[in-house]
Structure formats: C-alpha cells, structure tokens
Amino acid sequence: MLDQTYSITRHVCPRNCYSSCSMLGYTKNRRLIKVTGDPKHGYTKGLLCAKGYNYINNVYHLDRLKYPMRQYPRGSGQWQRISWTEAIDTIAGKVIELYHRYDSHLSLALNKYSGNMGVLHHAMEGFFNGLGRTSRAVGNPCWAPGMDAIYYDYGEHQTSDMEDILHAETIILWGINPVWTSIHAMNYIYEAQKRGAKVITIDPVYTETAKKSDTFIQIKPGSDGAIALAVAKYILEHNLYDAEFLTAHTNGWGELQEYIQPLSMEEALQQCGQTIEAIQFIAERLGRNKPAYIWLGFGMQRHQNGGQNIRAVNALAAITGNIGRKGSGVQFGQRTTWKFTYNILNHLPSDNQKAAGVRALDFNNFANDLQMQQDPPVKFLWITCRNLITQSANIQQLKKALQSMELIVTVEHFLTETAQYSDIVLPATTQFEEWDLVASYWHHWISINQPAIPPYFESKSELEIARMLSKRLNEFEADFSAFPSDFTDEEFIEQEFTDEFYQSLQIGDWRELLKGPRRVDVPKTAWEALEFKTPSGKIELFSQQASENQLSPFGMALLDNRKSENYPFTLLLNHEPFRINSQFQNLPSYKQINKEPSIYLHPSLAKEKGIRAGSLIRIFNENGEIMIRARYSEEVNHHTLVIHPNHPLINKLLAFTPADMGEFITGGKGNALNDLQVNIAKL
C-alpha cells in the first residue's frame, strides 16, 4: 500500500547566494513532494526565493544526469553509458599512468567553484590533496578584491546580524539589489524603514531596490571610489567627521587628510557624475544621521579599482564613526562563522617523499595558465561545481587549452556546455539526496543537510565519488591515495566539529542540528569590540600592508581615465532573480521569463544609434562580437548597458582584466568583469 504519512527532513540551499536558506523537505513514498523554508532558521525565517520553492522541478528534472557516461570523441555528442566501476577504473588508471609518466601529480588539475557551497563538497579538493601536489584553479571571480580590501582595513571579515539594521537611522545600499539577489534582507530593510530609517541606494542602475528606497543616487559604473572621496572631502571641509572615533580606533587619519585635501572636488564630481548637493546629502546622512549602515554589493568591486572602491567606503564609515556601533558598519561578506575544521581537506599522503600543496592556476586566467604551465603540462582536468565553459573569460583560448587534455571529467547535475566538452560525466546527487553542512558568507547560521530521498538514478555524492576513487587507486597501488575510503558521511561530518565550535553553537553533538539550524556565537554587531586584527590593531586608513603589496596605502583615489574611444560604453553584468549564472536555466517555467538574452540600453542611446526596441544589435569590443536583442530601459544612463549573465553569449566579449586586489586572501586577483567596455551598432 502507498503510505499516507510523510517525513520531514532538513536541507540547505547550497547555491552561491547570500541567504544559504535552511529548507524542509517533505517526503512521502520515497518521493519528495514539497520543499519549504525552515521557520527555525533565524535569518531566512521559513521563506525561500522563487528558485528555492522550485527545487522539486530541479530534482526531478527529466534531463538530470542519470548514469556515468563516456563520450568519444570529445564534443561529438556520441555518448555511451558506462558503469560506475568502468568510470572509476578509467579515471584511476589515467591518474596512475600520468603519475608514472611525469613522476608527479602536477599533470592533474582540479577546477572547482561555488556550484555547491557545502563543506562535504570539498571532497574532491580533499581527494586531490590526498594524492600529493596537484594543479588547481586558485582565486575567485566573485569577491576577491573586496575580501582583500576588507582585510587591509579591518584585518578580518565580519558582518552584523541583519537585525542590527533596525537600529540604523541611515541605510546605504551601495551597488546591491537585494530585491533581486538577497530577498530575505528586504523584510529587515522595510522594518527599519518603518522605524524611521532612510534608505539610500547608490547604483549605476535604477534597480528594483532603488525604487523602494527613499533616495536613489545614480553613479557612473566604477566611480564608487570617486564619490566616496568627494563625500570624504566634504566631511572634512565641514567638520562632519568623528574626531574621537578617529583618534581612538583608526590608524592614518592624519595622512589621509593630507592626501585628500589637495585632491580636486570638481574632478571627483565629474568622475562620479554627481552634483555637490548629492555629495552634501550623503555626507550629512553619514555625519549627522547616525548610525549609518552601509551594505556593499559585489558588483562594485569587479572593477580594476574594485578593491580601492571598497576601501574608500570603509574609510568613509570610519571617518564618520559608523563602525562597531549598533546599526552601523560596512557589510560585505564574512567568514567568522566558518569554524569547521575542514579536516576533509587534510588527509595528506603519509609518504614524505610526496610533495603536498598545489600548483596554482589562476582561476580568472585559467586558460592562460593551463597553457603556460608545461613542467609537466596538465593532462587531466576534473571539473566540479562549475560550468567552466560558460562562466569564464577567454573562451576560445580555453577551448584550445582543453584540447590538450587527455581526460576531462565533469561531475554535474545536467549536461552543461562544460559537461558537453568532457570525456566522462558523472551524475551528482542534489542536496535532497546527500549529507552536508553549510555556512553562509552573509548571515551567522549553520545548517545541516540530510538525505530525504534515494539518489536519482545512479547519481552519487562527490564524497562518495572521492571515496570510490581513492579505494580503487589503493587497490591498484598500495598507499597511492590518502583520502579515507572507509569513513562514512557521518564520520566526515563529525570530524568537522571541535568542542569550541560546539560551544559556539550551544550544542553537544552535530546531530542536534537536525532539530534546526544554529547561530554561531559571534558579535551581533560587526567590530562591536572595536578590536581589529590589523597590524596597528585599528582600522587602517593608511595601510602599510597594502603599500607593501604595491597598492596605494589609502583606499581613496580618483580614477585613471581609462575610457576607450572605440568602446565608449560600459556593459554591466547584473544578476537577475530567477537564475544564478547558469544554474536554474533549464526549468521550463523559468524559460518563459526573459525568453532570450537581451541587452538593456537607454532610449536616448538607442535613438542616437538608430536602434529600434526589440531589434537585434551588434555588441563588440577587441575580444569579439555578439548579436543580441535590444530592449529599452530608462533604468540605465546613456553610457551604461546592462546584460543579465545567465547565458554564455557574453563570454565572447570577456578577457581577463585583473582587478587591483584579490591575491592576498583568495590567491589571485579578481576579474574586473564590470569594466567591460564595448561599442554597439544596429544591424
């Protein structure tokens, strides 16, 4: 008989998203029937976004990968179903062969990113670590410059609890569009507004969030640092700074004043496209309507001066004493709750002859590094949690570099463009079919993920794949791989906790997470103790560390004039609410929304270029050209174009343009994706 009762299990949305929502899965008859938010999650409070509520359609998607498959020749579309044994044997055989050929594991490379943010999804990195020294994509396309900037200024990455915003008088949403990309934050923002806070959105685009704000300030893309500088200058000239705070908690105020004073206000205004009234407004809000809570989005640091942009806003907050007090602070992203041991990464070879560590291949310049590193060359590429081919710059070069691989393995849910370009694809389980742990880069809650249903067809978790591979390698050659093949999922979870972490979560055992997510005991207000892990122990308005890394010691600087005459328009890559890059693209109902890629341009520019709404136009720069449908939008200014990067088209225009920062924390410079200069023409 079919069962009439259902079971409820806990899950976490593992996507690269602010919310890291805890979810409840309802299962009846071994079938997932409903997914809801988890009311016990203190930040998301039982709500999901549209993507989250749609997970069933993702899990039971007809096109999910069902079996290990092999393709020959690569890219031909001629796929054969193979057994897991055959897949693992083929892969293990290649790993061993390459090791003997080169007497090292450097010809093996791993390229993993944020397709799944779970702790146990570090299994493949752990597996590669267990072999010895291998090659790996290192760096980060998302937040690298900002992470360095925060580090230079504060020495650590903290955020406040979102409830803290309720104490704010002024809220500045700087280059962030939470209505689309961080929906849970909006309830807190609305509540703060109700309690009297004024919300200012600073953005190059008149976003949905801007529409809900009290004030919108439209800036030129990348000029965030210039506007901050103008505001700082105004604050200085009108004594709006917090002298007491500056003396007690900052380092380098004197130097910064000296640096700012001679800079031209006019030039700053011209660079950010603002009037002095707008500058005065921001300065007075920061100086007189405190506390001011500033939230910085990720887009503003995807510029060549991206790190400087973030440092400039950090400085503004410090100058006005808006750090460490309830309702204040500069929020970007945090890592203080990531207190896991990451033991999964630390099963290193016991054989001292085998070198440990990685040979870094720049994540943002991967194609180039793949070709550069020839001693030995990379011959085996493992891709996981990553759609390399649609989410990379320099696509042609990348495809060329991939041709010299002898084996490409992709672990996936769907046949992405990257999987299409692989020799073997391995079907992965979703968060409804596996164990995991997830921490957020934004809020302070930790959630557990347990399996609800059997794996879809023959899919397996990455952890299971790593274990199988390790076991097989050791059967071929004793002690070849140190990654434990005999630990259960639960044992791996157990090893991620320490007593200190348990204490911080106020639990005695990880299984208690099955009753609900737990908040990590970190300060509710970032920098509440006003103690900073910088060399000076204070907020560094002048950073010797930055200077030593060939950067300006000050966060504030005017822009270099780098507009090109041939490509006078800035094309911004702004996320939309229904997809996360290439994820969620294949849901039929979502395909009805924004059916085809479009570019948004101001009608005045369209008129100037003779472009009709809805017509196909050409966008080009030195890297390539694309044809795309034009849509009019009054939300952008004359020189700014916007595209939602949920299709691979745009990559034809992208190369690697290094941002100023990123190496310090993430191991590689960010890619200045929002400095994409293009020209347009009607067809």
Add this chain to the structure above:
Amino acid sequence: MNHSEIKHSCLEERMFMYQLFLHYYRGDLLKLPAAEWGKLLEILECQPALQSNDWGRKAVLQLQNMTTQTLEPFEYDFNRLFVGPNKLLASPFESSYQNFEGTVMQAETLKVRNFYYYEGLQVANEGGLPDDHIQFELEFILHLLSSEKKKEALHLFLEKHLLKWVDQHCARIEEHSQSLITLAFGYMLKGFILLEKSLIEGEGL
C-alpha cells in the same frame, strides 16, 4: 500474406513483442552483434499481426535495410532519445508527458507504483528510478499477460497508463530519431500499440 487484413495478435505474439520492447528499452539490444540482428529480423518477418499492420511492415522494411554501418550510431541515438546525458528527446517516462515542467516522479508515477504493489511487485531502487519508465511498465504488462486471471487488470493498466502516453512517445521518436534502428522500433511500437488498442476494443473491455 494478405496485408490488407488486420490480424489480432495471438497471446504468443503479444508476449514476444512485449518482451522484445522490454529488452529494447532495457538497452539489451545495444550490444547485439550483426548476426543476431539478422535472426531477430527473421523472427519479426514471421509475426503475423505485426506484418498485417502498416507501421509494423514499415519497421520490418527499415530493419531489412540494416547494414553494419547502421548499427554504429544506434547506441548514440538510443541514448539521445531515452538515456541522456543530453536533454531527452523522447522521454521514456509516463509522468514527463503529463506536467508542464516535464518532470519525472510525479502523481502518475505513484499511480503506476500502486498498480505494482497491488500485484506484490516493486521496482528495485524505488524512489531513485521512476516506476513509470517504459521498461518497468512493459515488464509489468508481461507479468499480467502471463495469467488469464489478470486480464482485467491488464486492460485497466494499459488504458490508464501505457496507452495514454505511448503515442506521444512514438511521435517524438519519429521526430528526433537519427538512426534506422531507433526509427524502426518507433514504428514497430506504434504499430503494435495500434494492434493492442484494436484488440482491447474488440474484446469490449
């Protein structure tokens, strides 16, 4: 043989055809050597009901044109249509035809499972493999067909399930097939289903 006269399949032929389709959808024929295909063709040529049906004859004609070269793309095409890893071009799952999102493991899957339970049967890896994959439905039909007592259940299952979606499935095969063999099996299934329908109608159940 008089081609204009439609024959009803006898039980033996029905069993044979269901078994053949079961093997086909289970992937057993993917590795069949060329010589064995010759033998299979000979058997098909002697199935009276199939031969009395336009689609059946069309299928056999297709297979008669088979060469070793046509065998090669068969597996790739079979996977494109029914297995993946690409977007499935002719889904072999009943439920995917019944909802907008085209998902598997839906209400129909459970209804099918209920039928199996009623007969004391269960698919292996339940919950991981959808019960309404054509392979399982065919296997279940074979089970029902083996006993005269289960005739009513058989007709009910056919009417409520396989016959409801298999035409759409065949249409997609016709549209997307790129190999002589998958197309032949698409025709053959279409023809055989027509015979099954007329048989059921004839029996007035």
